[in-house]
Amino acid sequence: MLKADDLNVYYGKIHAIKNVSFEVKNGEIVSLIGANGAGKTTILHTISGLLRSTTGSITFEDKNISHIEPHKLVRHGLSHVPEGRHVFLQMTVLENLEMGAYSMKKVSPSALKRVYELFPRLEERKNQIAGTLSGGEQQMLAMGRAIMCHPKLLMLDEPSMGLSPILVDQIFSIIKDLHSVGTTILLVEQNAGKALAISDRAYVLESGRIVLSGTGKELAESEEIKKAYLGG
Amino acid sequence: MRKCVYVGFIVKNILTIIFRKVTQVTNLIVTLIQGISLGSIYALIALGYTMVYGIAKMLNFAHGDIIMVGAYLIYTSVALAHCSPILGILISVASCALLGIVIEFLAYRLLRRASSLSVLITAIGVSYFLQNIALLVFGSEPKSIPVLFNIPAIQIGNSITITGETMLTLGLTVIIMTALTIFINKTKLGKAMRAVSEDKDAAMLMGINVNRTISITFAIGSIMAAFASLCYGISYTYIKPTTGSMPGIKAFTAAVFGGIGSIPGAMLGGILLGVIEKLSMAYISTQFTDAIVFGVLILVLIIKPTGLLGKQIREKV
Ligand SMILES: Nc1ncnc2c1ncn2[C@@H]1O[C@H](COP(=O)(O)OP(=O)(O)OP(=O)(O)O)[C@@H](O)[C@H]1O
């Protein structure tokens, strides 16, 4: 479904992503894990077109999307929940959700209903200004907003960042729900244990390079991973 | 007999005092109405500053000169080419919208990666460019805008008169501001403009064409400047190449006063500025008016640095 082939991304002179290739197949949950500054966010930004790779290509459903303008990608079925949520803080919850459906002709009532089923809290607070939501609620809003356009592939950048353990579990179970209704998922996480547990496959990133890959189970059991990311 | 004279004297005095008070009150009302009318012109211009600042984080110092261009276009089409006033206004509004888009392209989009100082200086450059074009085409002699509409003044009681120009200005501003508020809050494009103002990357990820939205914002700001030039033109009639500068600076002040980036703030700031200006002209001093106006601005900014309605919301972590 999504194929990244030989990506190299620079911030000025900093070579942040080095010869990265990976693939997400239809119906999978794939994780990118790695320490702070490994380049996970950079990769997602490159897929979304906010950054450009100097080499290689990105294909989505057999179309080369390497040079498509970012705002046109949503229409191809690709949706991105950015790191740090980036909800529109001065707009209401409902308006944020409407922006998620910007690429559609109109806001589909069924999509809205589904978001409210997944996140009942958002329905209670639909007229509240997003800036006044708690961090966890903002994460729910960011995810709800991203699925308003019925994406085929959902990219999540550290959805569990800064959340309490209960909320982390809740977010992960919602990711599984979304996956079970047919959404393919590319997940970036620091919480390697939880991410590997729900992933079909995963890639491990270290200073801009993919150093390991395998099924979620294989990686969760690998000694290297246990030492580096799972605390023993 | 003596008593009668005495009573008569008292009655006369009381009547004089009442009459004085009444004149004072009516003078105050007239001054307030003039202030609101002038202020609503400032508010129209301030909206353009604030919307462009909100979305592009750019202080568009060429904005004031759009008023001047708009006024000359009305003058050219109505006084020189003998178009009907409505057609003249349409030409002015459409051309200003286009000018806004051109300014966005030259002074903002082409300088996307430049420092904000370069953008500011380019905008000032565009401002002088427009003034000099006007000087070249129309000369430095003031031109007079013909009477566009004949609206009779209305008389309330026997001492309050509201001129047709004032009523037109007030009516037009109310309509434009209502329309703008509905547009920003209720329409898809209006909401997209707010989204882009807040977070361009996130807006892009939603599928919003950020460049196009910014360019539309410049166009809308310029359309409001064109309406401001219409109101300005019918009230002050004479225009020259520097006509836009002073109202431009005042309106910029109004936008900062209300909280730059805030749309209700620009409306409030503009109207308050107009009222303060007219009040200080009438009751304090004509010469010190501008000093007083800017003094109030400085005071407000010291007490509340974000302006009257400006706010800062931080992201939760
Ligand atoms: N705007 C930028 N300018 C310069 N360097 C940057 C920029 N953004 C990221 N980098 C650098 O690129 C590298 C990869 O950053 P990236 O944000 O992709 O890491 P990450 O894996 O998402 O980290 P984290 O888990 O902390 O979010 C880091 O070394 C970072 O310092």
Ligand SMILES: [Mg+2]
């Ligand atoms: Mg990151």
